[in-house]
Amino acid sequence: MTDVSITPGPGRHGGRVARRVHFHDPDAPVATVVAPSVFVAVREVQGRLLLVRRADSGAWELPGGRVDVGESAVEAAVRETAEEAGLQVRITGFVGLFTDPAHVVRAASGGQVRQQFVVCFHGWSEWRRPRPDGREIAEAAWFDPSDVTALRLESGARRWIHHALAGASEPHLE
Template identity: 45%
Template sequence: MVRSDYFDDPAAPAVNSVVPSVTVAVQDDVGRLLMIHRTDNNLWALPGGGIDPGETVREAGVRETEEETGYRVRITGLVGIYTDPRHVIVYSDGEVRSQFSICMRGTVTAGYARTSEESSEVVWQQVDRLDELDIHPSMRLRIAHAVDGTRTQPFLT
């Protein structure tokens, strides 16, 4: 499914759904950040996606990270909750979402890098080289909060 992101754009279509989603910020022991190159919008992002019925936020973060990167993670904290009606996400099936994302911090427990239908590349990116990647402003905000650590809160189930 193809996706287009609008940010503070008066030409964005009207929203018809809000779907809670997750992203997971994973840094390795040298401070690099786990990033994926998304196949749906051709942007770089933290791994993540929608929460499936019957799963917890934590379970969704673990599942989405493993599906998109090949790495199994343990969720260690909450970075923040991101809602912004100015960020509109349009899917090729006609769904038009308003942003609602829960960003968590995680650490790798197993696995190896591999791509998926949702990720064309999986990389460990140096934080000081993130500007080299095409990243949506709403994702950059989550990354900034995750990397500087000022927004990390204890994780609530």
């Protein structure tokens, strides 16, 4: 399966240039770094899932991002959710570890190409209206799990969400 994000032209998505995501793409650039990232499958009392829509590509995904030097994966997950969706989250479990070397991302600047190394968590938040950051994230919203499959998701995000919603008794490991 190949997934390459579309780079918006001038004026689309606020004129931002999208990062390029390659998933099992034979023409993908070679990764130059492995970057640890965290994503959180945040649920609320009604069972809905929090998703954020990227401003650069328009694709929906779980809130998350890179782990900064000096912070733990859990701290990064809480920080990224607060930054991207304006919600405080409590980490409640572990969805899985996703380290497929054929999943690479080229930065919007066109420079660094990173191999995804994703730790995905389960999280809980009291119901509140999410607020996108307005820079990286254009929209943040709660979704009924049955509605998620109809959304535009990149392949990596689709896999993380699938495993988060599957209810497996053990985490996904790759």
